Amino acid sequence: MTKVNNTTNKINARNVSLNILTDIFNDKAYTNIAIDRCFSHNEMNKQDRAFITRIVEGTVEHVITIDYIINKFSKTKTxxxxxxxxxxLRLSVYQIKYMDKVPVSAVCNEAVKLTKKRKFNNLSGFVNGILRNISRNLNDIQYPNEIDEPVKYLSVVYSFPEYIIDLWLEYYDYDTVKEMCINSNKTVKTSIRCNLTKVSNTDLQNQLIDENVHVEEGKLLEYAMKIDNYNNIRSLQPFIEGKFSVQDESSMLVAHLAQPEGNSLVVDVCAAPGGKTTHFAELMKNTGCVDSRDIYPKKLHLIDENVKRLQLNNVTIREYNALETDKSLIEKADIVVADVPCSGLGIISKKPDIKYNIEKKDIEQLIEIQRNILKVVYKYVKIGGILMFSTCTVNPEENIQNVRWFIDNFPFELVDFNDILPDRIGSDTKGYIQLLPGQYDTDGFFIAKLRRIAK
Ligand SMILES: C[S@@+](CC[C@H](N)C(=O)[O-])C[C@H]1O[C@@H](n2cnc3c(N)ncnc32)[C@H](O)[C@@H]1O
Known part of the structure; x- marks a missing residue:
């Protein structure tokens, strides 16, 4: 674990960043977890936190581009x-290329100091030479040619492994894939959902503004907002008081499109941390029951925490493996929510590690799990009831191809929801929708609404 030497009060932000990046690159730690772990064990001020977060996240996000640049200037390859x-070198090149306000001389000097601190005095000249050379020639670097080598071009310029570009190009045209790469690298504002059981939209907005939070209206749903300019969301008073949840608007569409009625039984089979569970519970205005399940006990605490904070009293939480049939639920549910584990290729802007860690064989395994979950949980839907299937990926094999397989094998039909889609979304598909990253200022997300038509 990253521990800062706190013998003096002043921390060296680049040294801390280097420690965190070592955890990420050596041990495949998740970026957000590695950063949080470091911050929770070390006291540091707001500026240092912001600087470290920016360097670490940015270096991870752009590492393929950065390595390409280093290799152009170093005889010893990365x-x-x-x-x-x-x-x-990586964290220094990140600063040189992507952080305008940091002087190059400071970056080079600090890199030399870090090199010496790590007892590689003999390599400090090498580090200094490469960085100064890169900074002098940054604008003249030759990247792969977009026409001759389109896959390599997208991979190097937007820092995506080539196999993800190849996978996307199987299903989407080049311009769409390029757009997905660009949008997946954008920093996004935090999307929140107002808890209408506790507060009106306007009151929540005013309370956030009172805390100096910058608030914008949501892009799709009237009870959604985009916020920024806050330090720690968990210490905002309206958050503590359960007046909102953090949830992407794409994910909010699941409960919105399901249209649960009061007193329904909703079974959420892959529920943690409870974004959709609590949304259903709110739309049902504390009536009926949301039976909220997940396989990992640790994650159930997150659902519990959210339900308590939002003061919802129509949720039950249970540890349950969605791959095993629960006989007590057969044909009982008005709505089953299957928000299944997936490759996550729609949420790279929030979790850049995904693009480096997911492999083809993982995707094949995930598809098998997704189908196996559907094979079990469809049984809980009463005849005439609804199954909501969703993922946060843009990979058709995990999305529409699963839905087609499901309809071919089980007594379900797609339910057209175009009349209740937010106005901004124009869809030419019926009963399902694929949102691409950034297309409507949301994550990449897939939703299908299916009705059970027979036993
Ligand atoms: C996409 S996340 C769910 C997000 C959640 N629905 C929300 O909106 O906050 C998928 C969840 O499935 C859970 N999961 C994975 N395999 C499972 C299984 N066999 N049974 C139940 N839950 C499972 C994971 O722990 C994870 O929390």
């Missing part, structure tokens, strides 16, 4: 470098 030297 794969042969000592790891710690490579990481020092």
């Amino acid at each position: 794969r042969k470098m000592k790891k710690i030297i490579l990481y020092i």
